Amino acid sequence: xxxxxxxxxxxxxxxxxxxxxxxxxxxxxxxxxxxxxxxxxxxxxxxxxxxxxxxxxxxxxxxxxxxxxxxxxxxxxxxxxxxxxxxxxxxxxxxxxxxxxxxxxxxxxxxxxxxxxxxxxxxxxxxxxxxxxxxxxxxxxxxxxxxxxxxxxxxxxxxxxxxxxxxxxxxxxxxxxxxxxxxxxxxxxxxxxxxxxxxxxxxxxxxxxxxxxxxxxxxxxxxxxxxxxxxxxxxxxxxxxxxxxxxxxxxxxxxxxxxxxxxxxxxxxxxxxxxxxxxxxxxxxxxxxxxxxxxxxxxxxxxxxxxxxxxxxxxxxxxxxxxxxxxxxxxxxxxxxxxxxxxxxxxxxxxxxxxxxxxxxxxxxxxxxxxxxxxxxxxxxxxxxxxxxxxxxxxxxxx
Amino acid sequence: xxxxxxxxxxxxxxxxxxxxxxxxxxxxxxxxxxxxxxxxxxxxxxxxxxxxxxxxxxxxxxxxxxxxxxxxxxxxxxxxxxxxxxxxxxxxxxxxxxxxxxxxxxxxxxxxxxxxxxxxxxxxxxxxxxxxxxxxxxxxxxxxxxxxxxxxxxxxxxxxxxxxxxxxxxxxxxxxxxxxxxxxxxxxxxxxxxxxxxxxxxxxxxxxxxxxxxxxxxxxxxxxxxxxxxxxxxxxxxxxxxxxxxxxxxxxxxxxxxxxxxxxxxxxxxxxxxxxxxxxxxxxxxxxxxxxxxxxxxxxxxxxxxxxxxxxxxxxxxxxxxxxxxxxxxxxxxxxxxxxxxxxxxxxxxxxxxxxxxxxxxxxxxxxxxxxxxxxxxxxxxxxxxxxxxxxxxxxxxx
DNA sequence: AGCCGTTGTTGGGGACTGCAACAAAACAGC
DNA sequence: GCTGTTTTGTTGCAGTCCCCAACAACGGCT
Numbered sequence: 001x002x003x004x005x006x007x008x009x010x011x012x013x014x015x016x017x018x019x020x021x022x023x024x025x026x027x028x029x030x031x032x033x034x035x036x037x038x039x040x041x042x043x044x045x046x047x048x049x050x051x052x053x054x055x056x057x058x059x060x061x062x063x064x065x066x067x068x069x070x071x072x073x074x075x076x077x078x079x080x081x082x083x084x085x086x087x088x089x090x091x092x093x094x095x096x097x098x099x100x101x102x103x104x105x106x107x108x109x110x111x112x113x114x115x116x117x118x119x120x121x122x123x124x125x126x127x128x129x130x131x132x133x134x135x136x137x138x139x140x141x142x143x144x145x146x147x148x149x150x151x152x153x154x155x156x157x158x159x160x161x162x163x164x165x166x167x168x169x170x171x172x173x174x175x176x177x178x179x180x181x182x183x184x185x186x187x188x189x190x191x192x193x194x195x196x197x198x199x200x201x202x203x204x205x206x207x208x209x210x211x212x213x214x215x216x217x218x219x220x221x222x223x224x225x226x227x228x229x230x231x232x233x234x235x236x237x238x239x240x241x242x243x244x245x246x247x248x249x250x251x252x253x254x255x256x257x258x259x260x261x262x263x264x265x266x267x268x269x270x271x272x273x274x275x276x277x278x279x280x281x282x283x284x285x286x287x288x289x290x291x292x293x294x295x296x297x298x299x300x301x302x303x304x305x306x307x308x309x310x311x312x313x314x315x316x317x318x319x320x321x322x323x324x325x326x327x328x329x330x331x332x333x334x335x336x337x338x339x340x341x342x343x344x345x346x347x348x349x350x351x352x353x354x355x356x357x358x359x360x361x362x363x364x365x366x367x368x369x370x371x372x373x374x375x376x377x378x379x380x381x382x383x384x385x386x387x388x389x390x391x392x393x394x395x396x397x398x399x
Numbered sequence: 400x401x402x403x404x405x406x407x408x409x410x411x412x413x414x415x416x417x418x419x420x421x422x423x424x425x426x427x428x429x430x431x432x433x434x435x436x437x438x439x440x441x442x443x444x445x446x447x448x449x450x451x452x453x454x455x456x457x458x459x460x461x462x463x464x465x466x467x468x469x470x471x472x473x474x475x476x477x478x479x480x481x482x483x484x485x486x487x488x489x490x491x492x493x494x495x496x497x498x499x500x501x502x503x504x505x506x507x508x509x510x511x512x513x514x515x516x517x518x519x520x521x522x523x524x525x526x527x528x529x530x531x532x533x534x535x536x537x538x539x540x541x542x543x544x545x546x547x548x549x550x551x552x553x554x555x556x557x558x559x560x561x562x563x564x565x566x567x568x569x570x571x572x573x574x575x576x577x578x579x580x581x582x583x584x585x586x587x588x589x590x591x592x593x594x595x596x597x598x599x600x601x602x603x604x605x606x607x608x609x610x611x612x613x614x615x616x617x618x619x620x621x622x623x624x625x626x627x628x629x630x631x632x633x634x635x636x637x638x639x640x641x642x643x644x645x646x647x648x649x650x651x652x653x654x655x656x657x658x659x660x661x662x663x664x665x666x667x668x669x670x671x672x673x674x675x676x677x678x679x680x681x682x683x684x685x686x687x688x689x690x691x692x693x694x695x696x697x698x699x700x701x702x703x704x705x706x707x708x709x710x711x712x713x714x715x716x717x718x719x720x721x722x723x724x725x726x727x728x729x730x731x732x733x734x735x736x737x738x739x740x741x742x743x744x745x746x747x748x749x750x751x752x753x754x755x756x757x758x759x760x761x762x763x764x765x766x767x768x769x770x771x772x773x774x775x776x777x778x779x780x781x782x783x784x785x786x787x788x789x790x791x792x793x794x795x796x797x798x
Numbered sequence: 799a800g801c802c803g804t805t806g807t808t809g810g811g812g813a814c815t816g817c818a819a820c821a822a823a824a825c826a827g828c
Numbered sequence: 829g830c831t832g833t834t835t836t837g838t839t840g841c842a843g844t845c846c847c848c849a850a851c852a853a854c855g856g857c858t
């Protein structure tokens with residue numbers, strides 16, 4: 001891979017667009033300071049990006065300081081957008097996310113927790129996607145489609161290799177959807193944990209933190225990891241299945257074949273069972289447990305403490321493995337955060353080789369339910385951000 | 400960080416030197432094919448590198464094919480070298496490693512497994528280092544010093560934050576050594592597992608494999624991880640402490656404060672205890688157990704099977720976490736490899752969500768004892784490889 | 799009103815790579 | 829033994845991109 005001079009231009013264009021995309025509008029002067037490039041260079045770069053319609057210039061506004069006012073440069077939010085599909089266990093959603101992270105309200109559909117087949121789900125997704133596409137003003141460019149799903153995703157083939165809690169195998173979901181929608185667009189699919197941590201890293205609780213682990217308990221335990229600012233993928237994209245780390249070899253059997261996987265010990269079903277609720281009570285049962293905790297109910301407190309115990313073991317392991325600066329808890333575990341954080345921090349301080357020496361912040365998610373969708377959208381936009389002028393900007397929507 | 404045109408030159412020089420360093424001598428034509436750069440560009444790049452003495456040109460030699468013979472370009476092995484110090488539990492060593500991975504025989508000193516203090520060890524290291532430096536022909540350039548050590552290494556401060564099996568805390572080992580040797584050189588220090596996996600990746604069992612985990616059992620369980628071709632470091636360099644992943648929460652107490660850490664279950668002491676040897680028998684006791692296995696001794700076989708059981712659990716966890724293409728076993732576990740591989744592969748196929756779908760090769764180390772030293776040397780050479788002309792080539796040795 | 803400081807713009811220069819033509823060196827065939 | 833072919837290294841030229849310096853624009857401050 002030799003590097004030619006044109007790679008310089010590509011890299012610099014990419015950097016400018018990425019700054020505007022991630023950090024919001026900025027003046028040319030700020031871009032200059034941020035990149036270290038020359039004023040004149042930044043000028044031409046912004047000009048090139050403006051020419052293809054990716055960015056635009058606002059009116060010069062006085063900042064109160066001296067000197068010539070600098071116009072704010074910002075991305076054109078909906079000029080290029082992606083269609084996002086989010087497949088969770090308890091709900092499915094679709095929406096439009098534009099450059100700069102601007103997003104229209106998602107269309108979300110709660111659904112019963114039965115192991116439904118593929119077809120009914122795809123039906124739902126198609127309907128939601130059509131609603132989302134209807135939001136897109138005619139003439140706007142659709143750059144791609146992004147799917148986030150709770151399951152193993154083979155990133156090379158864009159197929160769901162298995163959703164242990166959904167019951168699918170080898171489903172080329174993006175292809176199915178594109179066919180249903182009669183669209184021909186680049187597609188990406190990501191595991192919900194991988195997408196979630198990327199979102200929290202770019203626009204959530206972990207902004208500026210380059211080593212993060214995200215744990216998000218819905219029915220299983222979704223997880224995602226960022227090391228050195230880059231998503232951890234592994235050989236085929238299966239990395240980060242932290243929920244299937246065995247922490248109790250004689251524990252209950254897991255659908256994955258092992259016994260005592262972390263997700264069995266800290267998952268929703270375990271908590272509900274410990275609290276005396278029906279395991280499959282879903283969100284209602286969980287709310288009941290949380291209310292009981294607030295009321296000081298002893299059984300509920302004991303149940304949460306038990307979950308906290310295992311969560312602390314799991315996080316301590318994770319800290320020893322990844323030495324992150326931050327652990328973000330999403331979904332159910334975000335709700336449990338205030339009730340388990342003491343246990344977790346105590347264990348990190350006392351019983352974790354790495355946690356004792358390298359401070360770790362354990363915080364709740366900031367993006368909540370939307371994290372995985374936002375992250376998937378960012379993955380889909382990546383080709384555009386890497387090569388702003390070389391990437392095909394997509395066709396104007398004509399639906 | 401904006402990219403200027405000079406970065407192009409730096410990158411291309413770096414790439415050419417790296418090719419020669421890692422893959423050995425090559426013709427200009429091969430470099431051209433490998434980099435995708437133009438013939439003329441490669442010519443000037445090689446010329447620049449030759450001018451500062453980093454590479455040299457051999458005689459043109461006919462390859463038997465048609466066409467003008469191309470002279471082999473190769474790095475000048477000992478022109479720039481690093482002094483490597485390797486601190487293991489059972490031995491310490493020092494040696495010289497030159498560009499291209501060429502190394503003079505290491506000076507290794509076995510030592511008793513007592514928790515010796517810092518001073519005696521540094522005395523030994525100084526003596527070994529002086530022997531190693533004496534190997535270096537006068538006039539050769541010493542580029543830096545590299546230390547590999549079995550313990551937590553803070554990569555920002557170059558200190559040993561703790562060697563659980565050595566009993567040190569907060570020791571700035573490279574500084575101590577440089578002072579003893581009256582040298583003033585750039586220093587790097589690395590955890591033995593991190594160095595080991597880097598070595599196996601560049602010059603050992605994992606060449607060309609970009610997602611690798613290395614497990615090396617001496618007294619504890621050293622580990623190192625490469626994800627996407629880059630070493631896993633984490634926030635301060637403590638990542639990869641896989642030996643302190645808790646796999647048996649009610650298990651024996653570990654020096655780290657937790658119970659049931661993996662290294663307690665698969666480490667040398669556990670094996671010796673299970674086999675009826677004294678726990679601190681060291682290499683002799685281990686050899687006895689290995690011999691007993693070959694003889695078919697039932698107790699020994701049972702002991703190894705028990706270790707294999709836990710190793711399989713540990714590796715299955717690791718595979719779920721990292722989705723590697725390869726797991727390399729070093730030191731004691733390399734010796735155990737033939738006796739445990741079946742258990743490990745069985746578990747990966749049956750009880751690992753990721754292992755079942757993404758093939759993992761579990762192999763024995765190829766570099767053995769020298770892995771960590773070789774890897775540390777590569778870390779020390781990194782600045783030179785990244786910026787061949789900008790890096791200070793160091794002063795000619797005058798010892 | 800005039801000066802100052804900051805910012806954007808423009809023209810020239812330098813560095814680097816790619817391209818094309820030419821030279822060098824060995825093999826194959828007659 | 830000679831010539832044509834093939835592969836490789838080298839040289840001069842052109843294109844691209846960034847940096848630099850000078851100049852212009854513009855609002856605040858005195």
